[in-house]
Amino acid sequence: MANINSAQAVAQDDLVIPLIDFDQFLSGDPAAKKAAAEAVLDGFQNAGFIYLKNHGISPATVSNAFSHSATFFARPQEQKDAMAWYSAAANRGYVAQGREKLVPLDETGTEEEMRKSVPDLKESLEIGRDDEPEMPNKWPSGDQAATDFKKDMLGFFQTCKTLHMQVMRAIALGMGIEESWFDGFTDAGDNTLRLLHYPGVAKSVFKRTDGQLQVRAGEHSDYGSITLLFQDKRGGLQVRSPKGTFVNATPIEGTIVVNAGDLLAQWSNDTIKSTKHRVVEPPAQIEDDGSESYPPRYSIAYFCNPNYDRMIQAIPGTYEESGRKYKDVLSGEYITGRLTATY
Numbered sequence: 001m002a003n004i005n006s007a008q009a010v011a012q013d014d015l016v017i018p019l020i021d022f023d024q025f026l027s028g029d030p031a032a033k034k035a036a037a038e039a040v041l042d043g044f045q046n047a048g049f050i051y052l053k054n055h056g057i058s059p060a061t062v063s064n065a066f067s068h069s070a071t072f073f074a075r076p077q078e079q080k081d082a083m084a085w086y087s088a089a090a091n092r093g094y095v096a097q098g099r100e101k102l103v104p105l106d107e108t109g110t111e112e113e114m115r116k117s118v119p120d121l122k123e124s125l126e127i128g129r130d131d132e133p134e135m136p137n138k139w140p141s142g143d144q145a146a147t148d149f150k151k152d153m154l155g156f157f158q159t160c161k162t163l164h165m166q167v168m169r170a171i172a173l174g175m176g177i178e179e180s181w182f183d184g185f186t187d188a189g190d191n192t193l194r195l196l197h198y199p200g201v202a203k204s205v206f207k208r209t210d211g212q213l214q215v216r217a218g219e220h221s222d223y224g225s226i227t228l229l230f231q232d233k234r235g236g237l238q239v240r241s242p243k244g245t246f247v248n249a250t251p252i253e254g255t256i257v258v259n260a261g262d263l264l265a266q267w268s269n270d271t272i273k274s275t276k277h278r279v280v281e282p283p284a285q286i287e288d289d290g291s292e293s294y295p296p297r298y299s300i301a302y303f304c305n306p307n308y309d310r311m312i313q314a315i316p317g318t319y320e321e322s323g324r325k326y327k328d329v330l331s332g333e334y335i336t337g338r339l340t341a342t343y
């Protein structure tokens with residue numbers, strides 16, 4: 001049988017990101033399902049990133065989410081400011097340009113790098129599960145678009161929650177443990193739906209003369225289990241290769257880029273990689289139309305986390321006896337701790 005999952009979305013500088021037909025996992029026969037699950041795990045172990053096609057989320061659903069996002073960010077600044085992000089524990093609300101400070105987790109980014117860092121050229125809206133009254137979401141209000149926005153975003157949140165559960169099932173099957181092993185870690189939906197807007201900007205902004213690198217989103221790794229990333233056609237997302245270079249994660253229509261986060265890396269005793277990535281100006285081949293500015297870029301990141309009340313200890317099969325690299329940690333404490341350091 002030909003390897004149905006051998007396509008590559010990215011292959012450069014030893015970074016190979018597979019393009020996986022997820023329908024083979026969702027509705028293939030047992031052999032196809034197992035092969036797809038192994039491809040998913042292999043991608044997370046080697047690159048920390050995969051692309052999924054035929055993932056079960058319809059193009060209409062995705063484009064509707066993007067169109068709501070554009071409408072939301074076009075609202076007057078004072079409406080958005082009234083919805084401001086208010087705490088790391090909640091991680092909900094509007095984040096204006098310059099508020100988030102992404103810093104690398106490891107020690108390469110010390111003071112020197114922090115001093116050098118310049119604010120990201122982005123704004124975002126974070127949406128959490130909507131059933132925690134003490135940590136309310138912040139919604140626009142007062143018009144029909146606002147009503148539709150809330151309804152559709154909550155629907156999209158649930159759709160993505162389901163895909164999180166399915167991808168974790170693929171990881172479990174790939175690892176050779178019970179396929180449902182993660183279900184009790186993914187059913188609460190302690191996830192964050194983040195709408196991102198990188199405003200249109202003069203090309204000259206990126207040509208700094210003070211030695212600082214101007215980016216749309218600084219180099220970082222994500223915190224949780226996995227992130228589902230929907231990107232538009234603009235490009236600019238880059239993933240760090242084993243050689244230390246940044247490689248373009250070129251948009252492929254209809255796909256979702258999925259990357260493993262730091263907590264999954266830890267949970268897997270570092271058998272899965274949480275790979276650094278960033279967003280820079282669009283690559284020349286996409287946007288070199290001779291104009292003075294880049295158009296806006298929109299993306300939607302769905303940050304998935306293990307249920308906040310679950311203890312994270314190495315997944316069976318990922319460590320030798322007495323070879324666990326990390327102490328047990330409560331999921332919610334870990335994620336909130338990372339967010340506290342970021343804002």
Ligand SMILES: O=C(O)CCC(=O)C(=O)O
Pocket residue numbers: 194196217222229231237277278279299300301
């Ligand atoms: O906008 C993107 O493509 C990536 C965003 C991202 O990496 C993040 O928000 O964690």
Ligand SMILES: [Fe+2]
Pocket residue numbers: 220221222227277
């Ligand atoms: Fe990220």
